[in-house]
Amino acid sequence: MTVRLEQDGPVARLLIDRPDRRNAMTQAMWEELPRLVARAMTDDAVRVLILASATPGLFCAGADIGEFAACAGDADWRVANQAAIRSSQYAIAHAEKPVIAAIEGDCIGGGCGLAIACDLRIAAPAARLGITPAKLGIVYSLFDTKLLVDLVGPARAKRILFTAALHDADTALAIGLVDEIAADPRAAADALARTIAANAQHSVRSTKAIIRRILDGQADDDATTLALFRDAFARPDFAEGVAAFREKRRPDF
Numbered sequence: 001m002t003v004r005l006e007q008d009g010p011v012a013r014l015l016i017d018r019p020d021r022r023n024a025m026t027q028a029m030w031e032e033l034p035r036l037v038a039r040a041m042t043d044d045a046v047r048v049l050i051l052a053s054a055t056p057g058l059f060c061a062g063a064d065i066g067e068f069a070a071c072a073g074d075a076d077w078r079v080a081n082q083a084a085i086r087s088s089q090y091a092i093a094h095a096e097k098p099v100i101a102a103i104e105g106d107c108i109g110g111g112c113g114l115a116i117a118c119d120l121r122i123a124a125p126a127a128r129l130g131i132t133p134a135k136l137g138i139v140y141s142l143f144d145t146k147l148l149v150d151l152v153g154p155a156r157a158k159r160i161l162f163t164a165a166l167h168d169a170d171t172a173l174a175i176g177l178v179d180e181i182a183a184d185p186r187a188a189a190d191a192l193a194r195t196i197a198a199n200a201q202h203s204v205r206s207t208k209a210i211i212r213r214i215l216d217g218q219a220d221d222d223a224t225t226l227a228l229f230r231d232a233f234a235r236p237d238f239a240e241g242v243a244a245f246r247e248k249r250r251p252d253f
Contacts, residue, residue, distance in 0.1 A: 012043070047197035
């Protein structure tokens with residue numbers, strides 16, 4: 001399998017490993033990715049997931065166009081492919097724990113779709129990002145498109161999709177397509193992941209869940225979000241956080 005999961009303490013890495021094709025995603029890879037995300041989410045030792053290339057200098061050039069061309073005439077394959085791509089993006093976007101994309105090279109098409117499903121994106125100065133269905137005569141799904149609109153706004157999303165242009169890292173940072181530029185995105189993502197992992201995980205995960213509700217259209221509290229606020233005061237994390245504050249030490253969550 002050309003995607004795999006590795007763990008280093010509280011940080012897991014979901015690695016794309018098909019360097020001979022610039023990490024282009026096959027149907028089998030799309031189908032495996034949600035299973036690997038689920039493994040990271042159910043592992044209590046993992047607090048943050050990083051999506052990256054196994055090979056330095058790469059990220060993901062998108063879907064395997066050769067496979068597209070070979071299989072596009074098969075209606076059943078088209079349905080299965082759409083479902084697998086959606087499942088991959090949905091698994092990342094709705095993952096309970098934070099997911100960070102470390103983007104070292106081309107992040108194009110479906111590769112960019114994976115990156116925008118992540119919570120945060122760190123790019124190398126040489127990275128290029130773009131979503132290019134208009135160059136292939138295909139149409140992205142509403143869910144895929146909404147991830148982009150949520151990130152950069154409707155006008156910029158239209159420009160990205162209408163032009164199918166590739167954007168350098170500086171431009172991507174300026175329009176909000178990435179959050180940070182770093183000489184070594186994997187090292188920067190690891191440092192950020194460990195900072196997040198050191199904080200109260202109930203706070204981190206509840207915050208992510210609330211932001212996801214907002215992005216999905218919820219505009220006010222309901223019983224669930226009110227309970228997240230109220231019940232946090234009875235959790236061990238709150239007791240440890242207050243004790244650490246009073247004792248002028250780092251909390252141990």
